[in-house]
Amino acid sequence: MAKGNGNGRRLTKKQMAEKLTAFFQTQPGETFSFKQIFKALHLTTHPQKMLAIDTMDEMAWDDFLAKVGDNAYRLNTKGQVQEGTFIRKSNGKNTFQPDDGGTPIFVSERNSMSALNGDRVRVQIMARRQKHIKEAMVTEILQRKKDTFVGRLRVDRDIAFLVTQENLFVHDILIPKKKLKGGKTDDRAVVKITQWPDADHKNLVGEVIDVLGPAGDNDVEMNTILAQYGLPYKYPKRVEDAADKITGEVTKADLDEREDFRGTWTCTIDPKDAKDFDDALSIKKLDNGLWEVGVHIADVSHYVKEGDIIDREAQKRATSIYLVDRTIPMLPEHLCNFVCSLRPNEEKLCYSAVFNLDEKGDVKAFRLVHTVIKSDRRYAYEEVQQLLEDNGVIDGTGEPAPAPGPDGYKGQYAEQLITLDRLAKMLRKKRFKNGSVKFDTEELHFDIDEKGKPIRCYFKRSKDANKLVEEFMLLANRSVAEMVGKVKKGKKAKTLPYRIHDNPDPQKFENLREFSAKFGYKLKSSSTKGATARALNTLMDEVEGKREAKLIQTIALRSMMKAKYSTHNIGHFGLAFDYYTHFTSPIRRYPDTMVHRLLTRYQNGGRSANQDKYEELCEHCSDMEQVAQNAERDSIKYKMVEFMGEHVGEKFDAHISGIQSYGIYAEIDENHCEGMISMRDLGDDYYDFDEKNYCLIGRRHHHCYQLGDPIRIQVAKANLEKKQLDFIIADDSPDAPTTKKTVSLDDKRRDDRKRNKGGKKGGKRRKK
Numbered sequence: 001m002a003k004g005n006g007n008g009r010r011l012t013k014k015q016m017a018e019k020l021t022a023f024f025q026t027q028p029g030e031t032f033s034f035k036q037i038f039k040a041l042h043l044t045t046h047p048q049k050m051l052a053i054d055t056m057d058e059m060a061w062d063d064f065l066a067k068v069g070d071n072a073y074r075l076n077t078k079g080q081v082q083e084g085t086f087i088r089k090s091n092g093k094n095t096f097q098p099d100d101g102g103t104p105i106f107v108s109e110r111n112s113m114s115a116l117n118g119d120r121v122r123v124q125i126m127a128r129r130q131k132h133i134k135e136a137m138v139t140e141i142l143q144r145k146k147d148t149f150v151g152r153l154r155v156d157r158d159i160a161f162l163v164t165q166e167n168l169f170v171h172d173i174l175i176p177k178k179k180l181k182g183g184k185t186d187d188r189a190v191v192k193i194t195q196w197p198d199a200d201h202k203n204l205v206g207e208v209i210d211v212l213g214p215a216g217d218n219d220v221e222m223n224t225i226l227a228q229y230g231l232p233y234k235y236p237k238r239v240e241d242a243a244d245k246i247t248g249e250v251t252k253a254d255l256d257e258r259e260d261f262r263g264t265w266t267c268t269i270d271p272k273d274a275k276d277f278d279d280a281l282s283i284k285k286l287d288n289g290l291w292e293v294g295v296h297i298a299d300v301s302h303y304v305k306e307g308d309i310i311d312r313e314a315q316k317r318a319t320s321i322y323l324v325d326r327t328i329p330m331l332p333e334h335l336c337n338f339v340c341s342l343r344p345n346e347e348k349l350c351y352s353a354v355f356n357l358d359e360k361g362d363v364k365a366f367r368l369v370h371t372v373i374k375s376d377r378r379y380a381y382e383e384v385q386q387l388l389e390d391n392g393v394i395d396g397t398g399e400p401a402p403a404p405g406p407d408g409y410k411g412q413y414a415e416q417l418i419t420l421d422r423l424a425k426m427l428r429k430k431r432f433k434n435g436s437v438k439f440d441t442e443e444l445h446f447d448i449d450e451k452g453k454p455i456r457c458y459f460k461r462s463k464d465a466n467k468l469v470e471e472f473m474l475l476a477n478r479s480v481a482e483m484v485g486k487v488k489k490g491k492k493a494k495t496l497p498y499r500i501h502d503n504p505d506p507q508k509f510e511n512l513r514e515f516s517a518k519f520g521y522k523l524k525s526s527s528t529k530g531a532t533a534r535a536l537n538t539l540m541d542e543v544e545g546k547r548e549a550k551l552i553q554t555i556a557l558r559s560m561m562k563a564k565y566s567t568h569n570i571g572h573f574g575l576a577f578d579y580y581t582h583f584t585s586p587i588r589r590y591p592d593t594m595v596h597r598l599l600t601r602y603q604n605g606g607r608s609a610n611q612d613k614y615e616e617l618c619e620h621c622s623d624m625e626q627v628a629q630n631a632e633r634d635s636i637k638y639k640m641v642e643f644m645g646e647h648v649g650e651k652f653d654a655h656i657s658g659i660q661s662y663g664i665y666a667e668i669d670e671n672h673c674e675g676m677i678s679m680r681d682l683g684d685d686y687y688d689f690d691e692k693n694y695c696l697i698g699r700r701h702h703h704c705y706q707l708g709d710p711i712r713i714q715v716a717k718a719n720l721e722k723k724q725l726d727f728i729i730a731d732d733s734p735d736a737p738t739t740k741k742t743v744s745l746d747d748k749r750r751d752d753r754k755r756n757k758g759g760k761k762g763g764k765r766r767k768k
Contacts, residue, residue, distance in 0.1 A: 150188065188224045191207065437575075514692075643671070
């Protein structure tokens with residue numbers, strides 16, 4: 001029998017509560033993990049630990065403890081009044097997110113004080129009713145998230161409205177007719193709020209500040225997406241005028257203070273439709289047998305000075321935005337496409353990371369210098385890929401071209417490109433050996449006509465030519481980060497924006513381990529970054545080519561944290577680099593421009609920059625990167641729905657790409673367009689959502705829909721307004737094995753028992 005504290009008796013729940021109360025009250029400001037709590041209270045047996053977890057769960061329900069993440073608690077020292085962010089939901093289940101990142105608290109509509117999504121609010125925690133969830137009441141709106149909104153105008157005889165797609169409020173925005181700025185019904189418009197709801201007024205009132213144009217027009221719809229995220233859809237003329245005054249002429253003074261690479265073979269390799277060439281590669285054989293490889297980056301900071309009008313606009317934007325059919329640049333077009341762009345046969349100023357590499361790809365020397373270059377050739381990825389394959393490279397094998405025949409390699413500059421490819425593949429192998437995670441992601445692309453209409457939809461995968469460029473960019477980014485961040489013990493590194501990537505979420509990683517075990521794969525848990533990454537790589541290698549590969553890869557990706565910018569370096573898990581920054585794309589990323597300026601400052605003997613200032617800039621750049629990605633995703637969704645609008649009623653083979661409590665997401669195999677099958681369209685049964693196993697299971701017939709399963713769908717609706725595709729199960733094979741799997745009730749019960757039992761064991765393993 002399990003004994004409590006060695007005294008021969010089990011601890012009762014009351015005794016456990018007393019021990020936990022005393023423990024937390026003596027250390028009110030501390031957060032403790034399960035492992036720390038068990039150790040401090042000498043809880044050594046599984047029943048003791050489970051009793052402690054259950055007791056803490058109840059104490060958190062009673063607000064005595066606050067839960068931090070999945071496996072930690074602290075004493076709840078917060079009062080009844082708290083500040084945080086209001087999250088508005090379309091289903092009415094609004095929540096309040098406390099500033100400290102604690103558990104969200106439900107806010108009913110009647111207690112929302114008309115707060116909008118993202119508003120910063122002060123709330124009062126309401127007295128808890130027995131067997132009811134915790135609720136909060138908004139008492140003050142401290143700061144509005146935004147005051148401009150985008151939507152479709154509806155102009156009636158006496159009044160006009162803006163109908164928005166966002167979860168704003170129960171009413172649309174009222175617009176006095178004299179404030180329409182010429183807008184008509186069904187025009188897309190940007191509206192600024194002039195009157196917020198209060199005790200006497202229930203509606204939002206606004207005025208039109210810009211009419212984007214008629215709904216359905218391609219340019220209008222793309223600009224609408226940008227405006228919805230508060231992103232710029234036109235460039236300020238005064239900034240463009242300032243950029244137009246920059247000639248880009250390379251002067252004698254420039255040449256005197258820079259290393260001259262104009263005589264070294266140099267090229268750019270980019271997408272075929274690119275205009276902003278911000279990186280180039282050079283290569284030459286040295287007398288000592290080493291290869292000198294230059295990674296040359298456009299010297300944007302030479303032209304854009306800190307604090308000037310161009311810099312202020314670039315800082316605000318923080319990144320270029322790539323919608324399906326257009327680029328919204330961070331810098332004015334004159335700079336990004338002409339002055340700074342490393343165009344062929346033009347002298348250009350660069351900031352260059354220059355490496356001396358041996359035949360094994362080992363770096364023997366590295367220097368960071370300001371240079372002047374003259375690119376010999378501009379390549380598209382497809383051209384380089386074709387040249388490599390013409391010389392015996394087989395894409396995806398990771399093997400370089402074989403030795404040349406008696407006539408040498410085929411193609412102009414083939415020897416230079418094949419050597420770069422060979423060195424890049426050696427660098428790549430070493431990177432994976434050191435623990436870099438292997439995720440070969442695919443990107444959805446569209447071919448569009450002159451009116452912006454999508455005519456083809458397909459996935460694009462990185463090939464050897466892409467990886468060639470990527471590997472040298474990674475090498476440059478890592479090397480300049482090490483140059484500043486890697487200091488002698490006892491010395492403090494100077495301030496630098498790093499690109500950081502934390503370890504996978506422990507709970508999600510444990511879910512991946514348990515889930516992959518169902519298919520017979522063993523994913524080793526580990527406390528070290530390198531071992532965790534190697535375990536992930538082993539799993540990816542084992543599942544490659546298997547039916548469950550896409551399923552497990554999807555779950556593995558979901559366990560990953562998001563990369564971001566910070567002056568507080570924690571390394572980059574995905575790349576297995578202790579030091580990593582962004583140095584190679586200053587034309588399209590503001591952090592790279594910051595890095596260039598700081599590197600120049602430190603090379604000139606300057607003191608460390610103000611860390612707080614740069615940390616604030618890093619947070620801004622991380623936020624803007626996320627906003628830009630959301631806008632890019634919305635443009636993809638819009639084009640996807642527009643493309644599938646021509647195929648309503650047609651049937652396709654697909655696979656389940658997502659499972660939620662409200663329905664099934666399915667991705668069409670042929671063109672990779674994704675839509676949703678609503679729960680209401682699964683009318684043959686009542687389905688339970690098994691979140692842990694990513695599936696829906698029918699109660700009566702025990703049909704199972706699982707992530708990754710093949711499925712036959714019919715396109716039911718393409719809603720451009722909501723950017724939403726609706727699918728239904730195709731009626732030609734309702735009970736086919738490719739549509740549904742049947743799970744017997746006995747199997748389900750047995751699996752549930754195993755999961756419950758395994759869940760406890762899994763919990764125990766996590767606490768070691």
